[in-house]
Ligand SMILES: [Zn+2]
């Protein structure tokens with residue numbers, strides 16, 4: 850199943866995958882009416898959910914440009930296209946979640962102490978993953994834990 854374009858949707862629509870509601874992916878600014886979501890995102894999260902067998906709590910998914918700015922997001926953030934979530938799982942720290950996400954197929958992973966940014970944007974130019982960290986998590990340690998060079 851290949852869906853690599855984000856689509857605009859009305860936030861009143863609620864049907865999604867087995868464990869995810871569309872409402873979990875909408876912008877939290879409270880003002881925007883048009884949302885964007887790359888359908889690969891809930892599908893990939895569903896794969897992760899199946900792997901870890903625990904609920905995934907989404908703190909942030911789609912962000913309109915105004916809200917992205919407010920939240921300190923980058924101007925080319927995956928959140929602007931509904932291509933990423935910032936999420937956590939109770940009982941798992943950031944690195945545990947990152948390892949599971951990697952195993953489930955995520956290749957754009959930002960690792961914090963207790964949460965991760967998980968994105969599905971296509972990576973081009975021969976690069977097959979992008980991993981980074983937040984807070985004082987050490988990137989070398991994360992790469993080692995994920996089995997990357
Ligand atoms: Zn918004």
Ligand SMILES: [Zn+2]
Nearest residue numbers: 933934935966
């Ligand atoms: Zn993020």
